[in-house]
Amino acid sequence: MASRLWIVLFFAGTFPGAAFAQTEMDAIMMNKTQFCNGFMYGYSSWENYWEGTFKRDNENLGRVSTQSLMYMANYGITDNLNIMAGAPYIWTKASAGTMAGMKGVQDISVFIKWKAITKTFGKNRVSAFAIGGLSTPLSDYVIDFLPMSVGLGSTNLIARGMLDYQRGRFTITGSAAYVRRSNIELDRDSYYDTELRLTNEVRMPDAAHYQLRTGYRGKYLIAEAILTNWTTLGGFDITKNNMPFPSNRMNATMAGANIKYTLKKLPQLSLIAGGNYTVAGRNMGQAIAFNAGAFYAFYFGKSKQSN
């Protein structure tokens, strides 16, 4: 299932994080002609945020929460080549102050995950992956109303490299991605970032994304601890008591955990749950996030036993 990472990354909060199996950030592949799809619900909220590097709260926002419902699908073109896609509907809300919440369909993301190399050394197995993806807004949602906006509006191109090590049921997976972000357009015809810009177009800095995950990978149960970092390569800090802006230097490091359980009596069905907490950040809410979902998998055409 495609991750919500690229599409739900913004100040408001549903910072990705919990990365669910299977995402473009894990080492799990669908088999050839296997199709998996389902829904994931997410709830994330924060009260404190980093205004630049200054950590504060804001009584005019209270607790800012984001809910999302995302449809995700993953298909095995071959055992080593998967294509996955997803799109969420998002609601935002502030518990205090007068700012109205926003809602809407956000970005669609499509990834191609290629398991390029697998090498086995005795009990050890190492795999290398190359992943490419694209995300782009599915609706004309409001960008320029952070932290209530449902997204940042850029079309993103993502290139990721990933290494997975497995010894028995123990696994460790690391990946790094470069995110090329397109410029975006606001509803207003000028804005101030570090100077006055007489245009509605905003130059979005690119970003890097890193993830390290480790844990148990069994046939029915997968349980992992996940450390994720998003670093914006450029951008500017929110100035004192200013509002956040899409091209801010948004950085965050999140620590979380994720469990996937496949039902023994109905192996087509798997349940997923996870959570994460933002342990460090910049121009970002210190969010705590929870997610849960259910996915159903089956084969198109001639069926093949799952390995």
Place this chain on the structure above:
Amino acid sequence: MKKIFIKIPVVILGIVAFVYSCSKDINERTDNAPALNPAKTDINAGTWKTILLADPTEFPVGAPSATTTPDYIAQLNEIRSFQQDLSQDEKRAVKYWSAGAVLRWNEIMRELVAKHNLPPYQNADGTYPVPNANNPLAYPQFPFANPPYAARAYAYVSAAQYDALVAAWHYKKLYNRSAPYNVDATINVMIPRSDLPSYPSEDAVIAGVTTELMKLLFPGDQDFIQLKAEEHKRARIIAGANVRSDLEAGEALGKAVAQKFVARARTDRAGTAGGSAAIWSQMEQDCIARGEAPWKSMDSPARPPMLPLFGKVRTFLFDSLTMVTQIRPVAPPSTSSQKFIDETKEVLYYSQNPTRERIRIVHAWADGVATSTPPGHWNSIAADDFIKQNFSEVRWARNMALLNMSLMDAAVVCWDAKFTYFNPRPSQVDPNIKTLTGLPNFPSYISGHSTFSGAAATILGHIIPARANDYNEMANEASLSRLYGAIHYRSDCEIGLACGKKIGGFAINRAKTDGAE
């Protein structure tokens, strides 16, 4: 099957390469504004009606040296030496400043307003610090360039630029010293040629008058402002447009005229517009005594109202008696009336039923924190149109002065009404009303956006009649944006717009009699 493993990464790499080749560079609207090439030199502008100057000779400008003197010839050679081996940055500066001095300094002002348009962060005890003009770089930086502050700043700078240029035009015609490229045909010229006498330099007048006023208005940004002024003057020499003595005379004139406006600004009552806790409380008590629900700050912690005595500031286009008797709007619908209840329900409707198009309108006109404010937005609209009109610098200044005096007077009229009536915001009356833009921290009636926009659209429609309908439509949209954003009642918007149009009418009366038409 193996082939696909080769193809896929190739395709991905291809997409990546393609996207990388797309430039992220941004073209701003006036980056490539053409060099100013006035249709008319307005050679008689020295006779136009000034605003504060008693007459154009109030600050004398000495006669220039003749173009045959060694002194002048040395100055021509200075141009030639500047023009050797121009760097890219020097060429950029020439191109930038050739678009017009009034335009570029107006943009610089808007930038400074946007930079400083941020409400102070609260103290630990829940009170709010106040910016201090004598210590502008300490937090909170001075100024907090909110809409009234900005309106006044734009007005003073524009009015002073205009008066200074009227004086400059007087001396241009009097001394009639030609531009260097007309004196010596071998001088390379990088801007459109003009028959306008170049002494004193209009560019230096504008740089001088503006930097001098900026010391008062943006005292913490002097490094930035002085660098701009140096680049501006240098660009004029590099362009072959002025010799040094044109610039020196112009700058001195500009600085002298500025003092007249600085003196007015120091006594126009803006300095005390913040009021005091006793005054804020009295306004609330007076409102209760009238039987009305008083405005309360919806900020948390509660923030003192924005410049509650700005309605007492000296206006430019009419006196305070005229304001109170002819322009001040009638009282808003009583907070206990059915009309008020109905209008509040209408706001709730817009709060709960936003459409994408209405949100676009709200945000296109929001002009909230960290923007150049609604007056700055109308300056931008005007500037974009004036670029196409081929105005002379003095006519640019005159039109900007008319616009910005209207906008400042609109701020005064609007703030007078807001704090005379002290009417609550819709979100205060009905907590279910959530807003689609920031809720301003001052009373509701009348809408500032509506007052500003009515005034601006009216005077701009007089200046460029072919655009009058467009300006009116913009003003209507700006006005309604505040209802759509759920921060104003319909009465605030409609009465505000009408008040603004009245103010614009005073500007038109001035325009008709200032000698420029």
